[in-house]
Amino acid sequence: MIEVILLEDEPVLRQELGEFLEELGYAPRCVSSLQEFDRHFDAGRHHLAVIDIGLPDGCGLDLVQRLRQDGQKLGIVVFSARQTSADRIAGLGLGADHYLGKGCDLDELAATLAALVRRLGLQQQPASGQAPPAWTLEVGPRRLLVPDAPAVPLSQQDLMVLRCLMSHPGENISRRQIIEELGFDFLDYDQRRLDTQMRRLRRRVEDASGQTLPVKTLRSSGYCFYQAAQVRA
Template sequence: MLEVIVLEDEPVLRHELGEFLEEVGYTPLCVSSLQEFDRDFDASRHHLAVIDVGLPDGSGLDLIQRLRQAGQKLGIVVFSARQTSADRITGLGIGADHYLGKGCDLDELAATLAALVRRLGLQQQPGPGAPVRWMLEVGPRRLHIPGAPAVPLSQQDLMVLRCLMSQPGENISRRQIIEALGADFLDYDQRRLDTQMRRLRRRVEDVSGQTLPVKTLRNSGYCFYEPAEVLS
């Protein structure tokens, strides 16, 4: 898994960021100060960084400037409560790749990191002999994607994918999916299923950069067409 160094001084948020990044398939190293960052940062391992601006021992912006002056090519996302236009312009001007406000949805952070992974060519390829398959983990509600970050799922998305991925390569009818959702097929507005599938496709692409391998069977249902496994 790709390693991400996270510099955030607020303990609760630092813990939340670490847990979230682990959930979506990264290996986070969380530090709380510039001193800890300088001590623990390893350019050979850390190709991505999430950096706060206001820190107890200085400014994250000074750190970013120092990293760029040293020739470090890692992808840097500023994650800060300071989010005026002037703050963003300054951060991007000194070398941050992206500047996010702390009020943003963490899915936006995941999508931003995924974009950096693609731009920097950091996609991981499965090792020799490793199965190349999509895996659905039911307990934590995660979709594991070969060579990409995992995607956290809502309960409804999990139920739809479980129905499809339990029988990869098979045509699954709309009735089967709707009944798996616990709804009455005759009373269910099928446009809701179409909307859910569009949102699910977009979420997978935003977080992982991959296209969800589900084809639509006109007026019939859907088919998950890649090798897949469901882990309970």
């Protein structure tokens, strides 16, 4: 799965764009400031970036320029409310591959990223012939064993959600299945609570292990754990 780093300071839009990228099959790392970008950007993992300009600690165009001056070859899409001709010319001149206004249809963002994937050859990696190591959920110790990374301690609810997903890797698990696994009535449950829990779980795994939790969001329907997985007591 192609990893994308998304820099957007507005919380609601950041969440919306992150979920949209997941639905497209990317693995997004969402950050809200230049400082956070510098802390989490990994040139070996992040091959695409979506960058806002107006940020609480500086200008996104300065970041674009710095990335290019450092020799970074990742695909860069500026996604900004500033969309005059002068703004677009400045962004492209500093090294952005594409410059989109925030008023554009998200399908245009999807097509732009797909074009970058093709141009950069990100889907043409040779197959190794070996299956990736499995992620392992240990129920008793209540922890997630991440391949080539530290184990992640889990809350009881995190454990229950992951057990529901990792017991059926590659399958689409509905929100109803997860909510009922948590012991709640689906019709009475505020599903925003599940969205919040999934965001916290992703962040916990990312912060503790440096790895992206391989869970894909299915629009309005559920989630899928898309890598090899096993559950053991």
